[in-house]
Each structure stands twice: as C-alpha cells, then as structure tokens.
Amino acid sequence: MPTTPPPIIDARGLWKRFGNLAVLKGVDLSVAERELVFIIGPSGSGKSTLLRCLNRLEEPDDGSIQVDGIELLDPKTDINAVRQRIGMVFQSFNLYPHMTARQNVMLALRKVLGKGKAEASEIAARALDRVGLGERMEHYPAQLSGGQQQRVAIARAIALEPRVMLFDEPTSALDPELVGGVLNVMRELRQDGMTMVVVSHEMAFAKAAADRVVFMADGEKLEEGPPAQIFGEPQHERTRAFIRQIDRH
C-alpha cells in the first residue's frame, strides 16, 4: 500500500467564538496535495469562518492548523510568509480600485516576493493570460465586469504560486451569465493540479469537480465523503434536508 503524503492543510480541533456564539466547535479538516475539497452547508454553519481560519484572517480560539508543515497559530510563525503560500479569493473580489488589473497582480509580487518591476509585470501578464484577461490588463476594476474582476482576483492569487487556494463563495456575487467563466478558470486550475478548498453553493460544479465534499452545520462537520456519496446517499438527516433544499432550485 503506497504511503499517503502528508496533507497540505491539517487543521485540528478548531474553535471560534464570536462573543457567546460558538461558530466553530472543534472542527478538523485535512486536505491532501492536488485535492479539491468542497465545503457546503446552510448559512451560518461556519464554513466561511473555517476557510478564513486557514490563512488566519480569522484567529481561532483553540486548535491547531498546519499548512505545508508550518503551524499557523504559533506566535513565532511569520504569518505574512505563510500567506504567500495560501491564495485566497473572496466573494466580493476585493480588487484594489486605484490600480489596473496588472498592477493588482503585481503588488504582492513586488512587495512580498521582492521581484523587480519588469519580472513582476511579466508574471502578472502571464497570470492574467491564464484567466483569459490578457486583453484587459490595463483596465481598472471599475471598467471590468464582475466575472472579469473575479478572474483578476484569481490571477492575483495564483501569480504568487501558492501551494493551496481558498475560495470563499467566489461566484455568489456574480450575475448568472458570468458564473461560467469563473468556474472554467477554477476547473483549469484543478486540472493543473492546484490544491483547492472551496466554499460555494455551485452544487453542479461540486458534483463534477470535487474530490471530497464536507457538509457543515452549526459549527460542526457533520459528514464528508466523495460527491457521489454526499449528494447520492447522505448519511445524516441534516445533510439530506440540505441537499433536498438545494436540488429544488
């Protein structure tokens, strides 16, 4: 039996409270290299909080998170260095409005990785090409559609060559006709072997592309498994109810 490689993300016993409300109640999540893990669940289930803990945008109250062998919650860890290895894409794109698409991608290349202007510009151009926006590099975010903005945001993250990409509802703010373009880019990333953790309601995409689906409710991971199992024969009553709800739409 081949030895399984150590997971890229290994989160154990994550707790997060906002005031009196426990949003995560001891959640474990482990993600292997080249794996695409989908996190689904009703709103308020803690799935976005879990994702945001994985690059410490949210500080867990308890637990441990190893990314690429580095303990994120260790106060000695240089969080800025680890974050280079973890790309994140947000629901609201969050492009810098005062910079062109190319400058958006170049910023961290120059200031975090310390690349020269010419090299950063070159890498940015390639990243934007990869998401199909080679023609729009000199446009400002306000001159781009939502779908194009989200693809620039993906380019901004992948240009740093992260070991893992986190997607926080990447298509939820998009008009329906723009969703396809973003999902195509994600599909290509997947084919190129990118490790991805996706919080999303795109169930068709999850069924087609995910290796594993995690169902969360009330701050707990209720079940996980291959998409066929979670969508076909969910074990848990809450999961069944959720899938029924989603399928009706």
Place this chain on the structure above:
Amino acid sequence: MGGFESFLFSFFNLKVMATYLPLVAKGFGLTVLLALLIVLCGLALGLALAVLRSFGVRVLNWGIIFVVDLFRALPPLVIIVLLFFGLPAAGITVSGFAATWLSLTLVLMAFAEEIYWAGITAVPKGQWEAARSTGLTFLQTLRLVVLPQALRITIPPLTNRTIAITKGTALGSVVGVAEILGASQSAMSFSANPSALTLGAIAYLILFIPVVAFGRWVETRFAWKR
C-alpha cells in the same frame, strides 16, 4: 465732496494704497510663509495621528481622541492668546508668529486627523483582507492599498478645512504678527484711511483664489478613472 467720491476717497484711495503697498506686500509674504508652514505641518501631523490611530492601541487612541477633540473645540483665537500670553508665565517666550503658527497647526492637525481617519475607515474591510491574504504586512497594506483610497475621498473635505484654517492666519494680527491684516491695520492707523484695508482684502483674494482653484483642480485630478 459727494457721497460716492467720499466712498472712493475712503476705500479706494490710490495714493494711500500706493504708499502702503510695500508694507502690505511684506505682510502678504509673511501670510504665505505662515500659511505654508501651517498647511505642511498640520496635514503631516494629522496624517501621522490617523496612522497611529489605525494601529488600534486603546490607550494611545484615547489620548489621540482627547487631543483632537480639544483642538477642535477651542476657538483658534483662544489657543493663540493662551500660547502667546500664557507660555511666558511658564518661562517660555514665544513670538506672535510662533504662537499663531503652532495654534493653527494644532487646529488643522486635529481636523485633518478626523478627516483622514474617516477616510481610512471608509475603505472596505475586504481591501485589508485581500492585501493581507497575499502576504503584505499591516503597514504595507495601509500605505499601498488603504491610504491611496482614503486620501482620494478625503481631498474635498480636507481642501475646505485647510482653506478655512489657513485664513485664520489673520488672527495673528492680534498678537502683533504683521501678516496681511496686521500690516493693513498698521497702514490704516498711519494714514487714517481705510483704503489700506481694501488693499489687504485684495491681497487675500490674490492669495486664496488660486488656492481654492488649486483645490478644485486636485479634486478632479484625483477622481478615479472610470
């Protein structure tokens, strides 16, 4: 002398104006110098305080808010008089120029800090998160992502406030600064003719109309490209 002629003699007496033009011109120079020092120091200190405040150190922020509210609440003339007549009692002698400069700098600092702070907090949280998630540090994010956006929205209120406070340089005349108003008032006493004040008013217009126009230009220049 008819009413109109008497009006012209009192307020537009060219002979008086010509005689005291050098004096008022000197006051003009002093006002420009004073204004420049106030604008540079006030805006820089205000920005420094706003940046400090963004670190979110609670005790420090209480101090900043106290200082800012103090100098926003006190009338500038009160601060000038307090510094000019009060500091010597503490063994520190300040010139009228220094007292005026320091007072208006502190007032501009206080108002500018509030405006910058409003600008910083108006930048969506997602901008911080996006920048930090790529590995940028807090200060890099503030400097490269947040401040450029914050400054753009602060330009109109900042320009207005800067002009309003810079005009307060006229208060220096109370503590013997021979800026435009002080010089014009001296000229008026010497000549016993208010035309010198007209000259002062013209000097203010020559100084501030370009400043107002510049403010307008800056606002259009820094509007986002759409």
